Amino acid sequence: MVDSEKEALTVTFYSGGYAKTIVRIIMLPLVPLLLVLACDSPDGSLLQVPRLPCSPLQLWDGTAFLVVLGWCLLQCALYLLPTGTVAEGTPLNSGKRLKYNLNGVQAYLASMGLVALAYAAGLDLTIVPERYLQLLVSAILLGAIVSLLLYIKSFSAPITELVPEGNTGRVISDYYMGRELNPKIGNLDLKFVFMMRVGFLSWGPIHACMLAWAIKMWGYPPLPLILITIFHVTYTADLVLEEDFDLTTRESISTGLGYAVVCGELTWVPFVYIIQAYFLLRHPQPLSWPGAAAIAALFFIGFWIYRSSNAEKNGFRKNPNHPDYAHLQKISTKHGKSLLVSGWWGWLRHPNYLGDIIMAVAWALPCGVSHLAPYVYLLFCITILVERDAVDEEDCRRKYGPSWLEYCRRVKYRIVPYVY
Ligand code: NDP
Numbered sequence: 001m002v003d004s005e006k007e008a009l010t011v012t013f014y015s016g017g018y019a020k021t022i023v024r025i026i027m028l029p030l031v032p033l034l035l036v037l038a039c040d041s042p043d044g045s046l047l048q049v050p051r052l053p054c055s056p057l058q059l060w061d062g063t064a065f066l067v068v069l070g071w072c073l074l075q076c077a078l079y080l081l082p083t084g085t086v087a088e089g090t091p092l093n094s095g096k097r098l099k100y101n102l103n104g105v106q107a108y109l110a111s112m113g114l115v116a117l118a119y120a121a122g123l124d125l126t127i128v129p130e131r132y133l134q135l136l137v138s139a140i141l142l143g144a145i146v147s148l149l150l151y152i153k154s155f156s157a158p159i160t161e162l163v164p165e166g167n168t169g170r171v172i173s174d175y176y177m178g179r180e181l182n183p184k185i186g187n188l189d190l191k192f193v194f195m196m197r198v199g200f201l202s203w204g205p206i207h208a209c210m211l212a213w214a215i216k217m218w219g220y221p222p223l224p225l226i227l228i229t230i231f232h233v234t235y236t237a238d239l240v241l242e243e244d245f246d247l248t249t250r251e252s253i254s255t256g257l258g259y260a261v262v263c264g265e266l267t268w269v270p271f272v273y274i275i276q277a278y279f280l281l282r283h284p285q286p287l288s289w290p291g292a293a294a295i296a297a298l299f300f301i302g303f304w305i306y307r308s309s310n311a312e313k314n315g316f317r318k319n320p321n322h323p324d325y326a327h328l329q330k331i332s333t334k335h336g337k338s339l340l341v342s343g344w345w346g347w348l349r350h351p352n353y354l355g356d357i358i359m360a361v362a363w364a365l366p367c368g369v370s371h372l373a374p375y376v377y378l379l380f381c382i383t384i385l386v387e388r389d390a391v392d393e394e395d396c397r398r399k400y401g402p403s404w405l406e407y408c409r410r411v412k413y414r415i416v417p418y419v420y
Pocket residue numbers: 249250306310313317337338339340341345349350352353356381384388392395396
């Protein structure tokens with residue numbers, strides 16, 4: 001290939017990449033905005049043009065901005081408290097191993113305790129569902145500002161701390177991807193706090209505020225809302241109990257901290273993943289006790305598959321010689337690591353993704369089947385996990401070569417038995 005051809009290919013590749021980045025920068029805040037506006041509309045439909053507030057000024061609320069900012073600062077402060085355990089992360093490309101404060105359980109309990117104290121002191125928690133749109137706008141604004149500060153800060157970081165995908169020299173791409181891998185302020189690991197705390201730990205307090213609103217309006221919390229609260233709190237409680245697993249994820253090891261992560265955690269995690277609760281306040285739905293029992297059973301089946309399969313793989317990776325894994329069949333690889341070919345990982349190549357998808361179905365069902373808005377997270381969950389599965393397959397094929405092909409021959413299905 002001559003140089004001009006190479007250059008043309010490069011330009012085309014980056015033009016496509018650049019356009020995609022711009023689309024993502026716009027879609028990241030736009031999807032949650034459309035979703036909240038759809039829930040606010042009288043018919044709750046996503047398929048109609050959203051009704052904007054009469055004046056753009058109504059989108060801004062100083063108190064809402066202070067709530068979002070205060071929440072982020074609280075999570076930073078709780079992370080720094082000398083509680084929990086200190087763990088070392090996976091060795092990075094630079095050879096460094098970072099230290100993390102694993103005190104998510106304490107942070108979650110403290111956050112919930114503060115909400116309970118506020119309620120007992122007479123503070124009106126219904127501000128959260130009442131100013132949901134303004135809270136989202138504040139989260140978008142704060143996400144954009146924090147990402148800009150991180151972008152500026154990254155220029156004082158050593159070159160070894162930068163991520164190649166976030167260090168292309170294209171301002172918008174780098175702002176989106178994040179230039180620095182692990183920006184820190186003293187002992188405060190900003191990426192860990194954004195990925196594990198700011199978004200996910202908000203679920204308990206947000207649900208408490210939704211329940212307070214329902215009690216104020218109707219005198220009791222409706223069954224579908226109670227069910228969804230139990231599901232979401234179970235999911236996040238598990239996340240903080242097992243938060244050391246985050247240290248081995250792809251995001252932890254190789255993704256920079258930029259607009260994608262910061263805005264994603266500030267907007268999608270609290271406003272898209274758990275939109276079903278807000279939808280139910282605006283559009284109450286009937287649910288019978290047998291229906292609730294069936295949905296709860298579905299959720300706990302999904303949770304069991306998700307939790308047990310993750311525990312099996314993570315436990316095996318930590319200590320392959322543990323007697324718990326002696327009965328499982330394995331294939332050895334040239335890396336020294338083995339692949340499980342029986343148990344959960346002998347049933348499917350991604351049983352944990354199946355569990356996650358089943359739970360997402362159970363989160364939407366209490367909202368009935370008349371509206372699309374509560375199902376947006378389910379659609380997103382399926383899309384992202386299918387995409388992750390494809391990337392992971394490619395990585396494992398490259399890493400494990402013939403052993404991976406043998407694994408795929410023995411375990412035929414990726415996420416859904418006999419379907420996919
Ligand atoms: P996984 O936990 O599925 O890990 C994949 C890795 O596991 C592979 O790269 C390989 O790594 C190892 N592995 C694969 N097959 C085997 C086997 N047979 N035996 C032993 N090890 C194997 O990846 P994710 O980080 O994508 O997911 C973690 C969790 O987070 C999942 O439960 C997922 O559902 C959830 N998640 C949810 C999202 C959502 O929006 N709801 C988004 C993203 C993740 P190696 O060999 O190097 O150890």
